[in-house]
Amino acid sequence: MRVITPSSALLTAAALALGFASAPAADSLAMRVSQSVKQPIEATAKAFAASHPGFEFSVNPCGTAASVKAVGTGDAALGAAVRPLKEDEKTTYPDLVLKPYCFDAVVLVVHAENPVANLSTKQVQDLCTGKVANWKEVGGKDEAVVGISRTEANAIVEFFETKFGLEHHVEGAGKAQTMEFHAKGSKDSGTAKMAVTGTHKDALAQVIANPGAFSYVPLGDASVMQAKGTVKIVSLDGVAVTEANIRNKSYPLARTVFLVTKGEPQGVLGEFVAMLLGPEGQKLTVAGGNVALAP
Secondary structure: OEEOOOOHHHHHHHHHHOOOOOOOOOEEEEEEEEHHHHHHHHHHHHHHHHOOOOOEEEEEEEOHHHHHHHHHHOOOOEEEEOOOOOHHHHHHOOOEEEEEEEEEEEEEEEEOOOOOOEEOHHHHHHHHHOOOOEHHHHOOOOOEOEEEEEOOOOHHHHHHHHHOOEEEEEEOOHHHOEEEEEEOOOOOOOOOOEEEEOOHHHHHHHHHHOOOEEEEEEHHHHHHHHHOOOEEEEEEOOEOOOHHHHHOOOOOOEEEEEEEEEOOOOHHHHHHHHHHHOHHHHHHHHHOOOEOOOO
């Protein structure tokens, strides 16, 4: 079995690590991708396999930093990142190549019955720091605010607090862990202890279960739940979360998702990347709740 990895020197080790047993010759791709695009990449891989007999693949979700590292070290052939490379990553892995794959956005979600439809940047800051502790203070019901965050290793936390001028610290561990946000540079700790979840789906589940909850999650995960009528995506600073606003970046929390490879993708990896960026792959990323590169 032939494993497609960025370095042929890692061929045997990669095959053993991935658990590929001896079998008729085939091509295999190990992928470590951002949680926000696991579904469309996996769907595209299944479509690719249908026209490539013997093709096998694994798609494992992880944070952007872990995805970049996996591709850089040769543990994965393909990654997906929700941000450009950091300077230290460029230095450590100089051969990495990033290609825009689709557009995504971090969206603010509240319970489906919460009447609040728009929040300003200041209101989001106040919700996160505890300055606003009841939804009636921002036009909602008389309901206590319950914030749901993500583990600090997740790239979405850094993205979120950077956009809103916040910093955080954590307390506790495991299910008892909480995250407190405060204004960047401030010595005053926030008063809101936000619950911490490991996945976006867990965060959404907590919002669904609690009328006073809010969280921030990728568009793809949120749009699926909103379509089911279980959560509501709110506008930010009067800008609605629409395909056009995300593509032109007028929505403040829009971001580009990049495919990550070690060097220009060749062979089967190159064919698969071409499919991800082509009409079929772009259609599948839209089906997964993301926004295609072109209208």
